[in-house]
Amino acid sequence: MQIVWEGFKEFSDELGKMGKQMEKNLLEAMKKYIMLAEEGAKALAPRDSGDLEESIQFKPPTIQGDKVVSEGGSNLAYALRQHEKPHGSGFGDKYDNGLLVVKYYTDGKGLRTLQKPSWRGEQPGRKYLERAIVITEDDFEKIMAEALEKTLGGE
Numbered sequence: 736m737q738i739v740w741e742g743f744k745e746f747s748d749e750l751g752k753m754g755k756q757m758e759k760n761l762l763e764a765m766k767k768y769i770m771l772a773e774e775g776a777k778a779l780a781p782r783d784s785g786d787l788e789e790s791i792q793f794k795p796p797t798i799q800g801d802k803v804v805s806e807g808g809s810n811l812a813y814a815l816r817q818h819e820k821p822h823g824s825g826f827g828d829k830y831d832n833g834l835l836v837v838k839y840y841t842d843g844k845g846l847r848t849l850q851k852p853s854w855r856g857e858q859p860g861r862k863y864l865e866r867a868i869v870i871t872e873d874d875f876e877k878i879m880a881e882a883l884e885k886t887l888g889g890e
Contacts, residue, residue: 757886758798764882765796765803768875773807775867778854781817782847790814791864808864820861 777788793807808814823843829836839846844860851859855870 753886756890757883760882760886760890761803761879762796762798764878765805768871768878769793769796769805769807771871771874771878772867775854775871776807776864778851779857779859779863779866781845781860781863782851783845787811787814787817818862818864822861 773791773793776791780788780791782788787809790809790811791807792809793805796803796805798804820843823840825842826838827840829839829845831839836846841849848859853859854867857866857870
């Protein structure tokens with residue numbers, strides 16, 4: 736008795752095409768997610784002059800071995816300090832353009848940061864990059880699942 740699978744070559748060729756399509760779909764999905772993560776990081780970043788928010792950006796995703804990778808953040812010297820600084824408490828004054836602003840800081844956050852709207856229920860402040868990633872974990876899973884479904888659907 737002989738069992739024959741006819742069309743194996745064509746099937747194998749289709750799987751090869753699917754791999755390329757999967758790469759394309761994953762890169763598109765990662766780009767979509769990166770834009771969301773960047774939006775969140777900017778929304779959650781502390782604000783004084785606005786330079787920190789404006790400096791946050793992520794590079795387009797690339798495939799590196801078996802990983803899809805994008806790097807991002809801010810190139811400003813004080814960005815890491817703002818991200819990692821401990822929670823403050825009490826009030827603090829600030830000199831702003833030569834003027835003394837009494838009680839500008841409340842619990843470590845400046846007036847302009849306190850005036851920013853929340854993003855997905857989170858207030859702007861420290862750990863802005865980390866929190867943007869944590870808050871969007873479900874979005875990441877959904878976006879990647881859509882990329883897989885798109886690939887399996889032949890798109």
